[in-house]
Amino acid sequence: MESTMPVLILAIPLFTFLLLGLLGKFMQRGMAGVIGTSAMGITLVLSYITAFTYFFSGNPLFISAGGDRLQAVIFNTVWLQFTPDQIDAAGQIVKHGLAIKLGFLLDSISAMMLVVITTISFMVHLYSNGYMRDHHGVCEKGFQRFFAYLSLFSFSMLGLVVATNIFQMYIFWELVGASSYLLIGFYYTKPSAVSASKKAFIVTRFADLGFLIGILILSYYTGTFNFTELTSVPVEGLNDVYAVSAGTAEHIRSIFADSKAPLFMGASVMTWALVLIFMGGMGKSAMMPLHIWLPDAMEGPTPVSALIHAATMVVAGVYLVARLFPLFLMQTSALDIVTVVGAVTALYAAMVACAQIDIKRVLAFSTISQIAFMMVSLGVTRIAHTDALGHEVHEGLGYMASMFHLFTHAMFKALLFLGAGALIHAIGSNDYTAMHGLRKYMPVTHWTFLIGCLAIAGIIPFAGFFSKDEILTACFGHSTVWAIWMTLVAGLTAFYMFRLYFLIFWWKEHKVHGEHVPHDQPWTMTLPLIILAAISCVAGFVPFGNLVTWNGHPITGAGFFTNLDNLNWNVAVISLCVAIIGILVAMKMYRKENPLPEKMRSALPRLWDWCHHRFYWDELYMFITHKIIFDRVCKPIAWFDRHVIDGTMDSFATMTNRLSVAIKGLQSGRIQNYVWVYLLGALVLAVVTMLCVL
């Protein structure tokens, strides 16, 4: 495969960013939107072609003779050479030095992510053309900036998923963090937005610290950053230079397998490395306890939330674990941590989502919960074994399920966010208390939103059903406890989503204030909703088992209905039932205005309070950062610096000055004193010298 197209996929958004960023203020605002959207459109097409080529062209670069999907390094250039290559006398490279390369790694998950990112991004671009205008169709201030940021984000996210090595991933990881920061703080005059953006950046930065240290440990032991070498999957590169040097894979495997690495606090250093890397993922993917930034991030414009904080960036953590999955497989204790973190987060986020008023926050917590599903799914993945019920479980089913859910979730969550955006745009508020009963006024939004809710609740045949079913199957394959846990969370998901749905669109009739009647938005905004709704309906049938697996080896066939064929109906029925129960409860409580919710709230006041206040995590963080780190660390250090260190330096001067004043009496102005000092000085000099010398 030529490298032109991949390069363009990265270059077009970057170029658009620079163009809009530097020259944006010289162009009309609307123009910027057009440029940004069309550029994204081109990228979308290119990505689709690339993905299609990868999956279906049958090119031997991408698929082996045995039908296994391969990793293909399309291009890879050295960006920063840390340690030089070792060259033997003959001029041959014996061992590659450590280097950050920028490249394009095409394999099943990156191809899939290309599709996801460009699709959602394009939708969001399109949508933003309508969203970022006021009711008279005049573009908001900063329109160009907005599109510039979107392009920057798209570029970074694309760079992240196609990274050929972990350091490239880290680079783009930081860049998506920065674009996220910029976009959350887009309304920079709003103090809440500013602090939210700051929070997001700093929390993820903290997580990235772990990521970085993890990378350092990993690369020290393996001697490479390259995914192809790290994950030991055979590669067919365009150029031999980028191919795995002989023995590297064995070397890495031996480090992991033979416990060549030393122990640290009872665990292998490699486990630590993976856990630290996962910590980076936790930050980006808002896993507990690093989740606190995501709800606040909803301060950003809603399309941004859809793109970054629902569909793409937040799944980077999942993607990261998936990327390094073969390594995780060799250190299952790390996988266990992934599982636990995921499961706890899933339940937590679902509970909190039940008690939020701001619709975007509900969606945010739902996002956290769903990503936690993906994490759990990865965490429970093991290779070929029999499950608790005695069934043979497919190799790496959880991995596939996780990716599948990532894909479907991106679609329906983007849909939900964009729908929410339409609502907010129409109502001018984020709270459902200002909405209620909108179904008549905004039919398109209503129906698409409903599809989204059904998808996330896991109702057959919408997309979420299939992916969630696979996840639960994988869980059952690993541990019944986690499986039941996750099933309950799935039920809770259905409940809170439909609570939201009913509270927005039903509950009671909408009160129209003045002439302002809520209505569906212009086509730029509804079109993406419709498209995404359509995708949510059919995405469940994409044969992921055939396309995306941990080792490239297909576990299902390629047909359109294979997903249905391969369903584990035991699990499917359970999950469906749970989901329907959740929906019914929600319907009972929220379809019409009734005192039931109020009763329940007063019945369990403590629970409501905790959920509503997100279990007081924010307060805890505020306490730690402000009261402890700021007040008890930074301020004392600054004080110490000014008063002790600087004080010492100053005191040298003061002491010299004091001394100078103290001895001024020596110069008394009296000749006789002078002579006295003179003589005694000479005598003391003599006596001291005598004592020393003689």
Add this chain to the structure above:
Amino acid sequence: MESVGSIIAYVVIALSIIIFSVLAVTTRKILRAATYLLFALFATAAIYFSLDYEFLGAVQIAVYAGGIVVLFVFSILLTSHPGDNSARLASKKRVSGLIAAIAMLLVSGYVLISRCIGVAEPAMQSIDMQKVGATLMGTGHGEYLLPFEAISVLLLACIIGGIVVARKR
């Protein structure tokens, strides 16, 4: 064993040196101080004589006693009224003076005693004026033509300096 006469002469000389020195710096009448100085200088001259340096003794009397002390007397008469007593010393000052003097005495005394104890007076042939003159005018080793010339410049400069300073304007 020395003759009794010379010992008595020595004791007189030594005592007068000590006594007149002490008196010269302790008396409260300045004119008396000058007088005591004169006696001390005479005693010094006596030492020179007793050590067989007659020429030096003569110079001492001529220059020091004759010249310098007269100068002192003139200047005293110029600057103070006869009969003026200087005020009593502040005890602090006296103590510091004593400290310095005694320290000097102890240190130098120790040094002298440690080094020079028991050196007897060797025989020496007396120095005739011929030799003194030749040495003063000679250029060889231990001869002093150059210092002799040099000190003339010093004296000239001091004369000029004295004139300039003492001149009214």
Add this chain to the structure above:
Amino acid sequence: MFSNILIYFVLIPLLMLAGLGISRNVKQIRAVAVVGSTALIALSVYLLVDYLGQRAAGNEAEMLYTGSWSWFTPLNINLSVGVDGISIAMLILSSFILFTGSFASWKIDQPKEFFLWLILLSTGVYGFFISIDIFTMFMFYEVALIPMYLLIGVWGSGKKNYSAMKLTLMLMGGSAFLMLGLIGIYYHSAPAGQPLTWNLLEIAHNNAISTGWQHFLFPMTFVGFGVLGAMFPFHTWSPDGHASAPTAVSMLHAGVLMKLGGYGCFRVSMYLMPEAANDLAWIFLILTGISVVYGAFSACVQTDLKYINAYSSVSHCGLVLFAILMINTTAMTGAIMQMLSHGLMTALFFALIGMIYGRTHTRDIHEMGGMMQILPYLSVCYVIAGFASLGLPGLSGFVAEMTIFVGSFEQGMIDYLGGAGSLRLVFTIIACCSIVITAVYILRVVGKLLLGPVHDDHHRQLTDATWWERLSTATLIICVAAIGCFPNFFEQLIRFTFNPEFFRALAANVPVLN
């Protein structure tokens, strides 16, 4: 003598001084400054190209363009010049910062005197970087220090007298130790019976300084240069000094002068006394490791923009010395990169702070807010500088820090696994933490100063950057981005310096990995 290109790095500033001496009005003064600094940029870029050409042609000499002219012959003092990749990098840095600094002081009072001092300072800087004779090096070093006093004292603000004096005295205190160290090196520069020398390369080749003497001389020189490199606890001149200095001076000082410290530590202390460096590194590792975190924490609570930046410089420059002490090729490369990067971005910071201060007459972040609405250009530049500082990929900070961390960690692991203790490892991880703290204080400033609602309505009348300010900041941003985007170019430029001989002394006690 004049056939050597390096001499012109000193000659051009001297000509500029002469030009300033005869210029009669502001326009001529500016013309001299701009023409001269442009010429210096051109010269350094030409040098870079030619240098790379020579390297590509296979010239493997340690230093290129070497030249030596006898000066104080009986003492073996020569005017020896020569450059390698590191020096060239530093020369380019200096040229760009001088250039932008000239523009940043477009409207300064008493321009003639100001530029005279500024150019004198840069003469010292250039001389320092081209010298390979430690006497001349030291001389130029001190030439560069003293103009600071007047620049801050006359053109500064706030408690300028105190700061100027403190800065000068502390730096001179450092150079007192340095002078002793250098003279000591001279007297041990050659084996008995051979002529002594001040020449860096010869001293290194002679390798005659006994370990015992190294243990004495290394701390002297390292502390001496370290004071200028803002090493804890000798950094306290930096906050006050920077806070009081006028814009261009802060730029030049933080941007270039503080690099003299790092460069000197590297070139003199480490290069000439590797054994002692190896033995005593732990002391300074602790100090610099503290610098890194401590500076960052201190920056978190400051409210004066310049103080924030000064403390951040303490942190970043601490990282430079920290990396140098790792005695690891990668980390040292990173240190040089960090010098470049910090020089540029800190100059950018100070330029921007100066420009903002010139408009608002305050530097207290509590008295400002919402500048993004009023001064969008400057604010955007500030954000970019901030991103560079907190290590955003694509800007220079990231590559430098990552190189350092990778190298330090590698050395830390080598030490740890080789039984040489875990100090390097632990401090590397501590230093890594600074990336978080840096983010905290940078974003705090950005949030308080630039974003949010306008704090003071009087500020609404302010006007955005003028053309010379735009030129100055844009140049710096382009440089920062250039390093950030194409790091390998600089990395390779620098790396050639670290020839194996440099590490000769360390080979014995470093276990080879795998």
Add this chain to the structure above:
Amino acid sequence: MEKTMLCYLIPSLIMFCCGVYGFITRKNMIAILISLELMLNSVDINFVVFNRFLFPGSMEGMFFTLFAIAIAAAETALAIAIIINVFRSVKNVDVEEVSKMKF
């Protein structure tokens, strides 16, 4: 009893110390000058004594004394001129008066 060298040196030393004491304690400048004369004189004695007792063959000590006397005379002359000068200015010769410049 024999007259050893010390017999001469000690009185000379005492003379010197008296000079020191006088210099430090006297208020009248001329008295101070007198003290100085004592000190110089004591030095002269020292030279002569050393010459006589230790190196009787040479005359260096003696000649040093000879020149020292001349120097002392010059010093005294100049000193008296200056003291008179000061007297004209401040109308007395009290050494305590001339301590305006200090610290």
Add this chain to the structure above:
Amino acid sequence: MDYSQFLAMKQEIGLLIVFLLVFLYDTFMPKKALNGTSVFTCVVFAIYTALCFCCCMTDTWATTFSGMYATSPAIAAIKNILNVGALIVLIQSCKWANSDEQVVRRGEFYELLLATLFGMYLMISARHFLLFVIGLESASLPLAAMVAFNKNRYESHEASIKYLLTAVFSSAVFMMGLSFVYALAGSLYYTDIYCAISTQPSAMLVLALAFVLAGMGFKLSLVPFHLWTADVYQGAPTVVTSYLSVISKGSAAFALLVMMVQAFGLVYSQVWEWMLYALIILTITVGNLFAMRQRNMKRFLAFSSVSQAGYIMLGIIAMNATGMASLMYYILVYVFSNLAAFGVISAIENNCGKVDMDDYNGLYRTNPRLSVAMMLAMFSLAGIPPFAGFFSKFFIFTGAIQQGSTAIYVLVLIALINTIISLYYYLLVVKAMFINTENGCVIAPFKSACSERLGLWISVAGILLLGIVSCFYNSLLELCQTYGIF
């Protein structure tokens, strides 16, 4: 008796001729022509200085009067350095000497100055302590008269009496020391003493050396023998102060070097090395500590010169050719730097009578050239490159460290740390002139006299060139390396 030996003393004889010419001119020329005395003296002395440079530098070394007097290229060089300094002083003094107050004493001033210079020559060339003492007295006694030259100023009288009394006291102590030396060696010739003093030190030797150092310390203003310095510098006419601070000090330093090496060289490490250590540390530190607080410029420079003397001593303690050359070079540079400073002070004093540092506030605004000259002088004194002071300081440290003991490193470190304090107070002057402009400028703009400007130009040229142009130091060092001290 070979009187032709006098001919070996070319410089002394030349100087005496100048002295006589001035004397004769001043005594016998008609009243009208007396206005030209200053010019006449300067010209004659300049010619003499030039001749010395032409003729005397090439001489090989000579010892005359059976070793009582010695000259060598190095000695000729240091005398030439002193000549240059004296010439600058003469030039700078023109304005002052021709003022109404001084005009009656003008001729005497020059005569005394030349006489003292002659005394210094003797100190340097003497290889016999009698000759040395005569030189010492000629160099200090007439100075007391010069100090008293400002008859209308009380300070001048106070200074002269302080100077004279302490000078005589110190010469008494010095001669006391000499008497001990004589007792030990039996001779006053340096060479004899060198041979006669055993390397096993005795208490008497220690005391003798202490007294000798005290006597020389008085001339050099080493702490604790320096106490007269500030008062005398402050009280004396500025011209005389500058003469005292550079020429007198420089000659004494070199003479001390010669004496210590030639007479007491063998007991260097046993006895006087440690004494000098103590004196140097005390001198530098105390001088600096006092200088910090001074507001009167002359007093300030007095203490600065005290601490500078400490640095000069490093050249002696080095006991090698580098140290000696550095010492000479240091003196050379110090001459130019200090004379530049005093030139500015005297120009200002002559014009408006201000000598306080506070009066210098904002001087740059009103008299930029003077303040630049002052700044250069301060920087040079503080040892800031590229001015000459840096080189001299660096070389003197280099020379000292060549000695090689650990103690010397400590000593140099202490000296170096003291440079920080000294930098502080030198910068105070710079600060006053350039930075303190808030309260207006005290000194109105004025045009200084030609002679003052000429003197300043020469000094500034020296400050700028002596360091960068390496031939001065190189030739000095080569001289010392080739010929040694003797």
